[in-house]
Amino acid sequence: MSQHTAQKRTTAPDIRARKGGMPIVSLTSYHAHTAAIADRHVDFLLVGDSLGMVMHGFESTLPVPLDLMIMHGRAVMRGAKKALVVVDMPFGSYEESPAQAFRNAARVVKETECGAIKLEGGKRMAETIRFLTERGIPVMAHVGLTPQSINILGSFKAQGRKVEEWAAIEEDARVVTEAGAFSVVLEAVAEPLAAKITKQIDIPTIGIGASASCDGQILVMEDMLGLSPRVPRFVKEFGKVGEAIERAIAMYAEDVKSRAFPGSDNTYSVKE
Numbered sequence: 001m002s003q004h005t006a007q008k009r010t011t012a013p014d015i016r017a018r019k020g021g022m023p024i025v026s027l028t029s030y031h032a033h034t035a036a037i038a039d040r041h042v043d044f045l046l047v048g049d050s051l052g053m054v055m056h057g058f059e060s061t062l063p064v065p066l067d068l069m070i071m072h073g074r075a076v077m078r079g080a081k082k083a084l085v086v087v088d089m090p091f092g093s094y095e096e097s098p099a100q101a102f103r104n105a106a107r108v109v110k111e112t113e114c115g116a117i118k119l120e121g122g123k124r125m126a127e128t129i130r131f132l133t134e135r136g137i138p139v140m141a142h143v144g145l146t147p148q149s150i151n152i153l154g155s156f157k158a159q160g161r162k163v164e165e166w167a168a169i170e171e172d173a174r175v176v177t178e179a180g181a182f183s184v185v186l187e188a189v190a191e192p193l194a195a196k197i198t199k200q201i202d203i204p205t206i207g208i209g210a211s212a213s214c215d216g217q218i219l220v221m222e223d224m225l226g227l228s229p230r231v232p233r234f235v236k237e238f239g240k241v242g243e244a245i246e247r248a249i250a251m252y253a254e255d256v257k258s259r260a261f262p263g264s265d266n267t268y269s270v271k272e
């Protein structure tokens with residue numbers, strides 16, 4: 001076997017081992033250059049199927065095809081050298097059977113060289129999670145609000161607001177843990193319930209609009225950068241990138257119109 005001297009990339013077992021330790025930092029990422037920047041600060045990057053809404057302007061994540069996930073997964077893998085890269089399985093690519101899930105997840109792993117996949121669903125996906133992990137594919141589970149079920153749920157709303165709803169969500173988290181998931185996203189799960197689940201299961205919980213006591217947090221990168229036109233109420237914006245882009249483009253337009261535009265010295269060399 002050849003020896004690799006490059007920096008070691010974070011693995012799914014590394015993330016699994018972080019249960020109860022230093023909070024896990026993660027973001028979504030869809031393209032190479034921002035992945036390279038985020039790579040210096042995060043433990044894992046998720047190529048989320050949210051890219052359908054964020055990058056491609058779909059109304060939901062449902063239209064996203066597997067090939068698009070693979071294309072963005074490859075871009076993020078080219079940009080990030082240290083973080084674990086997790087690629088989301090899009091709607092329709094895994095729910096039918098464990099065999100369908102393995103066939104498509106294996107394509108994702110082979111064609112992107114990512115270290116894990118994520119799929120939505122608790123108890124109903126347990127058999128599939130076991131099937132994939134037993135065959136070498138690490139799985140991040142995703143319970144609570146599962147956006148691929150939008151047509152059943154009716155709207156993107158917090159889950160577990162009524163105590164009567166808690167038992168089913170707790171069971172989902174417990175069952176995906178027993179099935180072998182290395183971590184689980186808790187999306188829009190009521191704060192006390194997310195905190196309770198984090199104590200109950202022995203894999204890391206990754207919160208998004210859930211609880212500060214989760215083992216880690218994830219946000220959609222464009223949302224926290226201030227680039228998305230509409231963001232969920234829980235999102236804290238750490239930048240105003242949308243405004244910066246608008247300002248820069250307006251300045252560019254002014255330069256073009258006033259002919260204050262730099263020419264080339266014919267070498268087309270790159271700025272150092």
Ligand code: KIV
Pocket residue numbers: 028046047048049050051088142185187208218219220
């Ligand atoms: O698709 C996505 O970006 C996600 C995160 C919001 C967890 O699933």
